[in-house]
Amino acid sequence: MSALTQSPAWQALAAHRSALDGVSMRDMFATDPGRFDRYRIAFDGMMLDYAKNRVTDETLSLLVDLAYQQNLEEMRDAMFRGERINITEDRAVLHVALRNRVDRPILVDGQDVMPGVHEVLARMYAFCHKVRDGEWRGFDGQAITDIVNIGIGGSDLGPVMVTQALTPWHHPHLAAHFVSNVDGTHIAEVLKRVDPATTLFIIASKTFTTQETLANALTARDWFLANGGSADDVAKHFVAVSTNATEVAKFGIDTDNMFGFWDWVGGRYSLWSSIGLPIALMVGPEKFGELLAGAHAMDEHFRTAPLAKNMPVIMGLLGVWYGNFFGAAAHAVLPYDQYLARLPAYLQQLDMESNGKSVDRQGNSVDYATGPIIFGEPGTNGQHAFYQLIHQGTHLIPCDFIAPINSQNPTGRHHAMLLSNTLAQTEALMRGKNADEVRAELSKEGKSGAALDALLPHKIFTGNRPTNTILVDQLDPYRLGMLVALYEHKVFVQGIIWNINSFDQWGVELGKQLAKVILPELEGEGAKSHDSSTAGLIGVVNGGKVG
Numbered sequence: 001m002s003a004l005t006q007s008p009a010w011q012a013l014a015a016h017r018s019a020l021d022g023v024s025m026r027d028m029f030a031t032d033p034g035r036f037d038r039y040r041i042a043f044d045g046m047m048l049d050y051a052k053n054r055v056t057d058e059t060l061s062l063l064v065d066l067a068y069q070q071n072l073e074e075m076r077d078a079m080f081r082g083e084r085i086n087i088t089e090d091r092a093v094l095h096v097a098l099r100n101r102v103d104r105p106i107l108v109d110g111q112d113v114m115p116g117v118h119e120v121l122a123r124m125y126a127f128c129h130k131v132r133d134g135e136w137r138g139f140d141g142q143a144i145t146d147i148v149n150i151g152i153g154g155s156d157l158g159p160v161m162v163t164q165a166l167t168p169w170h171h172p173h174l175a176a177h178f179v180s181n182v183d184g185t186h187i188a189e190v191l192k193r194v195d196p197a198t199t200l201f202i203i204a205s206k207t208f209t210t211q212e213t214l215a216n217a218l219t220a221r222d223w224f225l226a227n228g229g230s231a232d233d234v235a236k237h238f239v240a241v242s243t244n245a246t247e248v249a250k251f252g253i254d255t256d257n258m259f260g261f262w263d264w265v266g267g268r269y270s271l272w273s274s275i276g277l278p279i280a281l282m283v284g285p286e287k288f289g290e291l292l293a294g295a296h297a298m299d300e301h302f303r304t305a306p307l308a309k310n311m312p313v314i315m316g317l318l319g320v321w322y323g324n325f326f327g328a329a330a331h332a333v334l335p336y337d338q339y340l341a342r343l344p345a346y347l348q349q350l351d352m353e354s355n356g357k358s359v360d361r362q363g364n365s366v367d368y369a370t371g372p373i374i375f376g377e378p379g380t381n382g383q384h385a386f387y388q389l390i391h392q393g394t395h396l397i398p399c400d401f402i403a404p405i406n407s408q409n410p411t412g413r414h415h416a417m418l419l420s421n422t423l424a425q426t427e428a429l430m431r432g433k434n435a436d437e438v439r440a441e442l443s444k445e446g447k448s449g450a451a452l453d454a455l456l457p458h459k460i461f462t463g464n465r466p467t468n469t470i471l472v473d474q475l476d477p478y479r480l481g482m483l484v485a486l487y488e489h490k491v492f493v494q495g496i497i498w499n500i501n502s503f504d505q506w507g508v509e510l511g512k513q514l515a516k517v518i519l520p521e522l523e524g525e526g527a528k529s530h531d532s533s534t535a536g537l538i539g540v541v542n543g544g545k546v547g
């Protein structure tokens with residue numbers, strides 16, 4: 001057994017879990033009217049209600065004990081101090097520095113990183129003003145109308161998600177497009193919609209070695225040169241966002257047109273850096289600043305609030321409770337806001353790339369579950385797709401419901417209908433519907449005898465299914481910043497509890513290596529040394545048809 005699963009705090013939780021067997025949330029609410037008041041944290045226009053969880057005061061106190069036992073506070077402070085907590089890459093983890101609004105010096109190797117952060121932000125903002133004001137001109141003198149961000153993973157998902165979420169603040173004469181997939185269809189479809197004379201390409205890649213991004217960037221440049229742009233015009237239409245000036249220069253982008261960041265910014269934590277350039281271009285420096293300010297407010301809350309009243313800590317611990325003591329393998333994120341349509345995809349990378357690990361920080365295999373499978377869709381669409389399984393399936397799937405109290409688009413009864421669905425879902429998942437209730441309902445509908453008995457089990461909802469509800473006054477840049485930082489820190493908390501390194505991603509490498517071997521085999525060399533399935537598939541692909 002691992003040190004974690006043998007530890008006193010873990011063992012206490014395991015014993016407590018058994019004692020809670022047979023206790024339902026319905027009973028908990030019936031006997032304790034104060035749950036909503038006690039199990040709620042709110043500040044700055046955001047509230048987390050965690051009352052609909054299988055927890056009591058004792059559960060929460062045991063979970064907080066676990067956090068202390070795992071040195072959560074020390075590790076959190078080490079991150080904020082700029083220590084190299086990403087041990088396998090020997091790097092600091094300092095996305096919090098990118099939104100440090102109080103100018104507290106943050107030292108990496110004795111050097112304050114804040115002046116560099118401000119310098120890049122200032123360059124970004126100056127560039128944004130030029131593009132947004134129509135001062136930055138393309139090769140035939142026209143202003144920029146379209147921004148095409150070419151990047152993948154963290155160099156795509158954050159900018160896509162935030163840009164979409166902040167649609168109400170978009171510049172009226174700018175459109176944003178995002179190309180990530182190496183599938184040529186992705187870039188081809190975007191290029192059909194834009195004019196080379198008025199398009200600005202942002203090549204976004206932390207390493208500037210990512211195959212997909214470089215392939216798309218080359219295709220974009222070839223298209224630009226074939227459609228009126230000259231080599232001298234490239235500087236007006238291509239900028240780079242990267243930590244790797246050498247590779248940017250090798251690619252042919254003038255490093256004067258490069259916005260830098262640092263190796264202490266993880267790809268999936270990078271939307272606050274110059275990777276956020278498309279966001280800043282679309283919503284302007286002021287709103288981008290509000291996004292950073294919201295994230296900073298959450299950082300300060302995470303840094304200073306007592307663990308038992310700390311939003312990311314509570315969310316992280318609840319995830320541990322279900323994942324490790326109830327066998328919950330998945331976690332649903334359900335935004336009731338169309339603007340947050342890409343939040344689940346963004347959180348998939350944030351959470352699954354961070355905590356999809358099976359060795360601990362010392363390199364030992366773990367004997368406990370780590371990061372969950374994250375999925376979700378905006379409500380109410382998800383309700384008509386996969387909620388059936390969440391309500392009546394055999395898996396326990398804790399859910400986060402996220403909703404703004406006020407809509408950006410008040411339209412008739414739409415928002416009340418949306419929110420009534422949000423709240424009804426959490427109530428239904430908690431309460432369920434027992435046999436007596438179903439029987440009464442069926443009798444009322446005129447059913448009886450064998451017909452009623454046959455239907456009865458199908459209509460029972462066991463309930464007792466946990467949910468968090470996160471409400472914001474409205475979805476604006478500040479609250480969005482808070483929300484994203486909330487999840488970043490939740491993921492951090494879980495990584496510390498599980499004693500894993502949340503900041504590397506070696507698991508993505510093997511596929512990349514093998515793709516490099518297979519590429520020439522699809523381009524004439526033919527299958528070399530593979531298993532029979534892979535070799536067979538290469539043969540079929542090279543044959544050009546399945547059969």
Ligand code: F6P
Nearest residue numbers: 153154155205206207210267508
């Ligand atoms: O998928 C692996 C990964 O390294 C991610 O962590 C990263 O966000 C993505 O690739 C893109 O990397 P880059 O920004 O260096 O192109």
